[in-house]
Amino acid sequence: MSTTTAEVSPVVTVTGTRPKARMALDGSPTNYGDFRDALNRDGYAVIKSAIPLDRATKYADEFYNYLEGFGLGYRRDDPSTVKPSTLPVINEKGMILAYGVTHEKWVWDIRGEPSVVDTFAKVYGDDDLIVSFDVVNVQFSNRKEMPENKNDLLTRHSKPWPHQDQDPAKPGFRCLQGLVNLNPCGPDDGGLIVCPGGHKISEQFHSEMANEPRIPAWTPEWFGFTDNGIKWLADHGLKWVKVCAEPGDLIVWDSRVPHYNLPPSGKNDRLAVYTCYMPVADASQEDLVRKKKAFEARLGTTHWPNAVHVGTNVAMRNGKPCPKSRERPVQEPILNEMTFKLTGIPYIKQEA
Numbered sequence: 001m002s003t004t005t006a007e008v009s010p011v012v013t014v015t016g017t018r019p020k021a022r023m024a025l026d027g028s029p030t031n032y033g034d035f036r037d038a039l040n041r042d043g044y045a046v047i048k049s050a051i052p053l054d055r056a057t058k059y060a061d062e063f064y065n066y067l068e069g070f071g072l073g074y075r076r077d078d079p080s081t082v083k084p085s086t087l088p089v090i091n092e093k094g095m096i097l098a099y100g101v102t103h104e105k106w107v108w109d110i111r112g113e114p115s116v117v118d119t120f121a122k123v124y125g126d127d128d129l130i131v132s133f134d135v136v137n138v139q140f141s142n143r144k145e146m147p148e149n150k151n152d153l154l155t156r157h158s159k160p161w162p163h164q165d166q167d168p169a170k171p172g173f174r175c176l177q178g179l180v181n182l183n184p185c186g187p188d189d190g191g192l193i194v195c196p197g198g199h200k201i202s203e204q205f206h207s208e209m210a211n212e213p214r215i216p217a218w219t220p221e222w223f224g225f226t227d228n229g230i231k232w233l234a235d236h237g238l239k240w241v242k243v244c245a246e247p248g249d250l251i252v253w254d255s256r257v258p259h260y261n262l263p264p265s266g267k268n269d270r271l272a273v274y275t276c277y278m279p280v281a282d283a284s285q286e287d288l289v290r291k292k293k294a295f296e297a298r299l300g301t302t303h304w305p306n307a308v309h310v311g312t313n314v315a316m317r318n319g320k321p322c323p324k325s326r327e328r329p330v331q332e333p334i335l336n337e338m339t340f341k342l343t344g345i346p347y348i349k350q351e352a
């Protein structure tokens with residue numbers, strides 16, 4: 001079935017047949033025989049070829065088409081065009097936050113990739129999922145004129161932003177984050193840096209480091225590691241690892257695993273789309289109504305699929321609204337039955 005957002009399906013209650021049994025993600029040995037064993041042990045995993053290479057290549061092409069389509073002068077085949085004035089507004093971490101990009105058809109097509117969705121369904125033991133309206137990420141290999149991101153623990157630069165995306169006051173496994181990688185992403189190609197095993201000792205960390213001053217955060221669901229916090233992790237034997245991936249690979253990680261990202265130093269651009277799902281059972285009806293409004297207004301959220309925070313489509317360029325700001329995607333999403341469920345809309349019992 002194809003549908004647009006204007007259609008409202010009947011209320012869905014429970015549609016999955018999978019027994020609801022969420023992984024503990026406590027680091028104890030498991031014997032799933034798939035990515036879940038690494039995920040439980042390390043707190044992160046790479047699911048190879050979650051998207052077939054031909055479709056991953058197509059999505060990368062659509063990503064570049066999107067960037068060129070702003071008509072500001074960026075061309076993928078001309079590195080001299082990589083500069084802020086030729087591109088949509090991209091923050092220092094490579095994220096495009098506005099322009100309705102999170103609801104572009106190609107982004108929704110990625111969210112609806114069956115193996116991507118199934119990965120999260122396996123972890124949560126639940127087929128009834130909702131997905132975040134999170135951002136896309138592009139970090140250029142030729143970025144001399146792009147905003148600097150000084151966060152490299154591997155080369156010992158300062159100003160770290162390694163963090164957990166989870167409130168320390170709410171311990172335990174709550175959220176699995178993910179990104180679909182669309183370009184070759186080797187050791188020099190930037191991307192995700194993780195601290196394997198950090199999920200297992202997160203509670204111990206917050207207990208022992210309770211008196212450490214907190215880095216200011218705009219949401220309680222973000223915890224930044226200070227230099228002392230980073231030292232604590234090292235003192236407990238944890239190391240930082242650059243996660244490498246091929247086009248079409250899905251990377252997932254427990255929100256408690258310390259992580260950050262790096263721009264590429266090699267020749268490949270980093271292209272990624274964040275994909276994060278959670279059981280609809282974890283969201284309230286109020287959450288779902290807020291999420292529906294965000295969807296209908298084509299607004300973005302953080303990685304939390306229950307739409308705790310809803311963003312704006314107006315990008316600020318040099319202190320003024322970007323003239324290229326837009327309220328709707330260039331290409332509206334075309335939802336199928338599964339992706340429509342992922343909006344959460346069919347699970348709304350009544351209009352608030």
Ligand SMILES: [Fe+2]
Binds near residue numbers: 163164165259
């Ligand atoms: Fe994060």
